[in-house]
Amino acid sequence: MEEQRIVIHNDMNAFFASVEQQANPELRGKPIAVVGGGGRTVITTSSYEARAFGVKTGMAKWEALRVCPQLIIVVGDNKKYTYTSARIMEMMKEYTPLVEVFSIDEAWMDITHSLSIFGTPERIAYLLKARIKESFGITCSIGIAPNKLLAKLASDLHKPDGLTVIKPEEVSRVLERMPIKELCGIGKKTEYQLKVMNINTCGELGRCDESRLTRKFGIIGSRLKQMGQGIDDSPVTPNEEDDEVKSVGHSMTLRRDVERREDILKYLLQLSEMVGRRARRYGVSGKTVTLHVRFADFYSSFGKQNTLKSYINLSDDIFKAAVAILDTTELPQPVRQLGVKLSNLKYQAEQLSLFRDVQKKSDAIKAMDAVNDRYGEFKVTFGSLLQSEDKGSHVISPAWRPEGIRNVDVQ
Structure with missing residues (x-):
């Protein structure tokens, strides 16, 4: 047994x-x-x-x-x-x-x-x-x-x-009238879609025909049914062994709403440096860059991503990718919050470049990272950030872990 x-x-x-x-x-x-x-x-x-x-x-x-x-x-x-x-x-x-x-x-x-x-x-x-x-x-x-x-x-x-x-024998009773939103993993969008299907409680979700859920949600339909039944076989995995972290990102709420492109670019460069520095510290590169923008009314936002042909972790490469995404979108309101994320990661073994200029740039980036690691964020930074009001994200990431990122999903 x-x-x-x-x-x-x-x-x-x-x-x-x-x-x-x-x-x-x-x-x-x-x-x-x-x-x-x-x-x-x-x-x-x-x-x-x-x-x-x-x-x-x-x-x-x-x-x-x-x-x-x-x-x-x-x-x-x-x-x-x-x-x-x-x-x-x-x-x-x-x-x-x-x-x-x-x-x-x-x-x-x-x-x-x-x-x-x-x-x-x-x-x-x-x-x-x-x-x-x-x-x-x-x-x-x-x-x-x-x-x-x-x-x-x-x-x-x-x-x-x-x-x-x-207790195991109490699971069905507890879940019968429990609102679906109480289950970890069911966000507002999924909750809304389930309610459209007249599924409001965990009991109703657990009894729902699995094929009906998979037609609506795809492969996660089976998982949703299991959640409604209180089934979860995932192990408790010590974080030094996990592989759940699949991205490196930073976001910040700005001191004031900004409209001018040059102001937005300054913040994007700062965020790109923060993301790039962390990626280099963990020894990873990524192919997908995501830009998230929240507007002045606080409720309106958008997120777009672009998958590149090659893996990157240099700050200016991340910045260029973020700007390319920005330039495909019209901004109907002043910007309140910005976020940049690098995903689709792999471990990147360091190699010496055959090209002198590329190697000099790599050496300069490593020197800048070393100074900032020792003395704090943005002690050495890009010239365009020297007048920036904001230096770093003002809110700690809710996904922060004491051990930091030990393992990263490798493509």
């Missing part, structure tokens, strides 16, 4: 805001919102006191202040968050080596083989919650279930500071 898996999902509650409240006692018990370092950015996260007034992640500052005039705006400190996250992830590894980091404030643990040492799943969860509270003064919500999908669902059911267990 196959051993029943036991998976924990640990979700830190209002993580950035909680860290700030513990760092500054004057903020405790008050509605606060964490934002990026720019003069104009969106809410990264908010405290539960602020959420009670309707302050949500992704809101513009003015909108958050409108629904909660007493809101305290706090500029985020990424170093505090990454340090705290890394320590918590290390703490989790004391209970099992099978820890998969999902984002800076979420991770799964496979504790199937840890029970002989630590006792019941609930005891492990309580021990972890108590240690996090004692060490950092913050709370987390934990879900315990037979797989990753259900464990994440369970951790969302009772917040903050919750502990929810979904």
Whole structure:
């Protein structure tokens, strides 16, 4: 008989805001919102006191202040968050080596083989919650279930500071009336398409004819049906072993809306340098460049990509590809947010060029990367960026992982 898996999902509650409240006692018990370092950015996260007034992640500052005039705006400190996250992830590894980091404030643990040492799943969860509270003064919500999908669902059911267990025999009952949007992996677009098909709950999704789903969604139709049934065979994969990271990207919310092409190009060059530098650090190159633009009304946006004939990781090559995409699109409004991504990656072994000019350029790029790695972002940069107001993304990537990118999908 196959051993029943036991998976924990640990979700830190209002993580950035909680860290700030513990760092500054004057903020405790008050509605606060964490934002990026720019003069104009969106809410990264908010405290539960602020959420009670309707302050949500992704809101513009003015909108958050409108629904909660007493809101305290706090500029985020990424170093505090990454340090705290890394320590918590290390703490989790004391209970099992099978820890998969999902984002800076979420991770799964496979504790199937840890029970002989630590006792019941609930005891492990309580021990972890108590240690996090004692060490950092913050709370987390934990879900315990037979797989990753259900464990994440369970951790969302009772917040903050919750502990929810979904046992194998309870899966059908729990999912029967659960809205489909509660399942990790079903976004707004998929939710809308399913509702058009009159599928509103997980129970209805699990009972839906698979052929009907595959006609609508293709190969993922089978996966959607399994999700509705609470089936998930994906293993908890330690991040040093995973191959999920398939792109390198950066985005930034601008200090002010921009319309002039030369201003937009300056930001694109900056983003391209950030993407290129990371790609070179990881030893990868990519063939597909994606440009994402969000407009001044905050709700309108577009994303386009272009696959090149050869692999690239030099900043100016990424920049040229991004500009080529930009030039195929009319901008109906001023631009509020920009993003550049390099994907379709492969490992790139370094080779000496036969051409002197190319090799000199490569050596100069390596020297610039070395200086910036040691002394910080944009200490050495392109001349056109010297007058730039923004130096780097103002909001930490939600996909940040303490270990960084260990493995990249190789084409």
